[in-house]
Amino acid sequence: MSGHHAHGGPECVALFAKLSEYLDDELEPGACADVEDHMADCERCREFLESLRRAVAHVAATDAPELPEDLKRDILSAYGRTRESS
Amino acid sequence: MASSFDNVELLSRIRADAPGAFDAFVARFGGRIYAFGLKFCGEREDAKDVLQDTLIQAYKSLRELEHADAMTSWLYRVAANACLMKRRKGKFAPEREISLEELLPGPGKEARVQIPDPAATPHDDAVRAETKARVRKAIGDLPPAYRIVLVMRDMEQLSTQEVAAALGLEISAVKMRLHRARLMVRKTLEASYAAELGAKGRA
Numbered sequence: 001m002s003g004h005h006a007h008g009g010p011e012c013v014a015l016f017a018k019l020s021e022y023l024d025d026e027l028e029p030g031a032c033a034d035v036e037d038h039m040a041d042c043e044r045c046r047e048f049l050e051s052l053r054r055a056v057a058h059v060a061a062t063d064a065p066e067l068p069e070d071l072k073r074d075i076l077s078a079y080g081r082t083r084e085s086s
Numbered sequence: 087m088a089s090s091f092d093n094v095e096l097l098s099r100i101r102a103d104a105p106g107a108f109d110a111f112v113a114r115f116g117g118r119i120y121a122f123g124l125k126f127c128g129e130r131e132d133a134k135d136v137l138q139d140t141l142i143q144a145y146k147s148l149r150e151l152e153h154a155d156a157m158t159s160w161l162y163r164v165a166a167n168a169c170l171m172k173r174r175k176g177k178f179a180p181e182r183e184i185s186l187e188e189l190l191p192g193p194g195k196e197a198r199v200q201i202p203d204p205a206a207t208p209h210d211d212a213v214r215a216e217t218k219a220r221v222r223k224a225i226g227d228l229p230p231a232y233r234i235v236l237v238m239r240d241m242e243q244l245s246t247q248e249v250a251a252a253l254g255l256e257i258s259a260v261k262m263r264l265h266r267a268r269l270m271v272r273k274t275l276e277a278s279y280a281a282e283l284g285a286k287g288r289a
Contacts, residue, residue, distance in 0.1 A: 016186060062241065064133075071134055
């Protein structure tokens with residue numbers, strides 16, 4: 001699959017701007033086909049897209065702990081105090 | 087997520103300042119805002135401040151909100167502002183937009199994909215914790231105006247339209263910042279894994 005497309009040309013640069021929209025399925029069908037045609041031909045862009053997809057998946061998998069109960073209580077009592085003083 | 091009917095009812099209780107309305111408001115949105123603050127700020131203390139500032143400020147001004155449908159994006163707007171103020175960057179605009187050229191990979195022989203596939207990450211607590219720390223650092227290194235968009239889109243799973251409404255940005259600006267934020271995270275992660283591989287190679 002590699003070899004007949006020199007990576008780094010204007011086509012790669014133009015597609016580079018659209019990769020997130022491609023991953024998010026936000027491209028028009030024509031533009032989407034352009035990305036896929038290019039990817040079939042350019043190994044380096046394919047690798048790049050895969051690394052971007054992985055980076056996004058890592059971000060999405062990074063969770064946060066639940067709201068601690070003591071913090072919730074603190075907020076409720078702080079709010080109670082502001083009401084009493086107003 | 088709560089249905090819009092629940093939000094309609096909650097909003098009418100808040101408008102009437104009914105007994106227990108604040109508690110219900112905290113129960114509904116507290117966890118979500120705390121998680122959002124923590125993802126953006128990275129520190130529990132900062133996330134706690136963001137949560138308190140957001141809930142108390144939002145509760146007071148929610149009474150003015152006309153449509154319950156707008157409640158979530160409006161809350162995110164207040165929370166995003168609190169996050170950015172926390173970082174002493176009280177604006178949604180970056181100091182300068184980062185150009186795509188800065189993030190374009192070179193034509194040279196860069197290493198193959200080195201970021202591990204999360205779907206293939208081993209069920210090893212130490213590896214997972216280490217990966218999370220790497221990803222959190224990459225997110226934390228982003229300029230705030232880009233980080234806020236990444237957190238809302240890729241971590242909170244808000245739509246492009248919701249982020250645009252919450253941050254008062256054009257759709258095109260949300261897409262542009264999200265793309266740059268992802269490219270920056272990718273670059274940082276790639277460099278981090280490449281450095282590790284290099285260190286192992288030298289050992």
